[in-house]
Amino acid sequence: MDATARLSFTIPSAEPALAARLRAAVDGKAKPPGSLGRLEDLAVRLGTIRNTEAPRADKAVLLLFAGDHGLCEEGVSAYPSAVTAAMVATLLAGRAAASVFARSVGAEIRVVDAGVTADLSDHAGLVHAKVRSGTRNAAREAALTPAEVGEALERGAAEAARAVGDGADVVLIGEMGIGNTAAAALLMHRLLPAPLERCIGLGAGHDEAGIARKRDALARAAARTGATETFEVLAEFGGLEILMMAGAALGAAAARRPVVVDGFIATVAALVAVRIRPEARDSLIFAHRSAEAGHALLLETLGASPLLDLGLRLGEGTGGLLALPLLRAAAAMLSDMATLEEVLAGAA
Numbered sequence: 001m002d003a004t005a006r007l008s009f010t011i012p013s014a015e016p017a018l019a020a021r022l023r024a025a026v027d028g029k030a031k032p033p034g035s036l037g038r039l040e041d042l043a044v045r046l047g048t049i050r051n052t053e054a055p056r057a058d059k060a061v062l063l064l065f066a067g068d069h070g071l072c073e074e075g076v077s078a079y080p081s082a083v084t085a086a087m088v089a090t091l092l093a094g095r096a097a098a099s100v101f102a103r104s105v106g107a108e109i110r111v112v113d114a115g116v117t118a119d120l121s122d123h124a125g126l127v128h129a130k131v132r133s134g135t136r137n138a139a140r141e142a143a144l145t146p147a148e149v150g151e152a153l154e155r156g157a158a159e160a161a162r163a164v165g166d167g168a169d170v171v172l173i174g175e176m177g178i179g180n181t182a183a184a185a186l187l188m189h190r191l192l193p194a195p196l197e198r199c200i201g202l203g204a205g206h207d208e209a210g211i212a213r214k215r216d217a218l219a220r221a222a223a224r225t226g227a228t229e230t231f232e233v234l235a236e237f238g239g240l241e242i243l244m245m246a247g248a249a250l251g252a253a254a255a256r257r258p259v260v261v262d263g264f265i266a267t268v269a270a271l272v273a274v275r276i277r278p279e280a281r282d283s284l285i286f287a288h289r290s291a292e293a294g295h296a297l298l299l300e301t302l303g304a305s306p307l308l309d310l311g312l313r314l315g316e317g318t319g320g321l322l323a324l325p326l327l328r329a330a331a332a333m334l335s336d337m338a339t340l341e342e343v344l345a346g347a348a
């Protein structure tokens with residue numbers, strides 16, 4: 001069975017009249033209409049996604065997928081692949097940027113081994129979902145087999161379903177994977193489509209020679225295959241953590257949960273999800289505009305206006321965690337705030 005058939009869950013559509021009722025409810029709150037700006041739109045979106053007039057964003061689970069990239073053999077990152085496993089250990093120890101942000105906003109992180117090269121089987125607290133030990137080198141051959149693509153998407157969807165089963169109101173997607181801005185650039189280039197140069201950025205950081213190496217390797221990977229069909233492109237360029245994020249977005253959308261999308265790499269995963277199931281777009285909330293070149297074009301193509309613009313370029317779901325208090329405030333406004341009518345009647 002091919003991956004498309006196996007991902008055949010339905011994403012329910014929203015009740016048609018609900019958005020208008022939610023907008024009227026927001027307008028009727030104890031404030032001048034429109035005075036809470038984009039938070040009002042966010043509140044309407046949260047209600048629409050959850051199909052309720054009283055949405056909550058209390059329990060938030062960040063699904064943080066980790067994976068390695070064969071492309072690193074070409075020097076696409078300034079850092080060695082071993083940093084991926086080292087950062088997984090740091091996340092599990094509660095000491096990474098995402099860990100401290102998650103504590104500060106009260107969110108749970110589930111770190112998932114999507115395809116880290118190192119053997120992490122003895123790490124307590126890690127979700128073991130390794131599809132294979134890193135992708136193949138996409139500059140030389142297809143990064144993944146079609147079966148591996150399907151596995152990664154399905155396992156990501158299963159993690160989202162598990163988080164929802166455990167009571168998640170909101171699912172955040174994030175990643176750790178040295179070299180993944182390179183894989184993400186190739187996916188963006190072929191799926192959007194957009195000229196490759198517009199998709200390549202500095203990633204975790206590069207000097208002149210480093211960015212030239214990255215450009216050269218990605219040009220060779222792109223020239224190796226003319227694939228444009230979604231699942232073929234996913235197999236050619238891979239990214240196990242990217243595909244699991246896409247699967248998680250689809251799984252959360254199917255359960256009518258908002259999906260908070262982090263930076264460049266997570267947005268490429270969101271693009272993959274939308275290419276597989278266009279209706280998943282309605283559940284996506286874009287947390288921030290990353291400093292990574294390419295993110296602005298990607299957001300524009302997805303019709304997304306991210307909540308924050310802080311010059312972040314880290315990943316790990318950090319932007320999503322920082323945006324979470326805005327979701328909670330928007331949900332609380334819709335669910336708990338007095339109406340102007342109550343105020344004027346002296347009832348609030």
Ligand SMILES: Cc1cc2ncn([C@H]3O[C@H](COP(=O)(O)O)[C@@H](O)[C@H]3O)c2cc1C
Pocket residue numbers: 076077078079083087175176177178179180181182202203204205314315316
């Ligand atoms: C210490 C460290 C922690 C990170 N946390 C996230 N990233 C981010 O940088 C990587 C992508 O950049 P590139 O494609 O250039 O390798 C990913 O792991 C991403 O999550 C990190 C990178 C480093 C070095």
Ligand SMILES: O=C(O)c1cccnc1
Pocket residue numbers: 181202203204262263264265266290291292295312313314315316
């Ligand atoms: O925008 C991101 O998510 C990003 C950018 C650079 C490096 N790592 C992540």
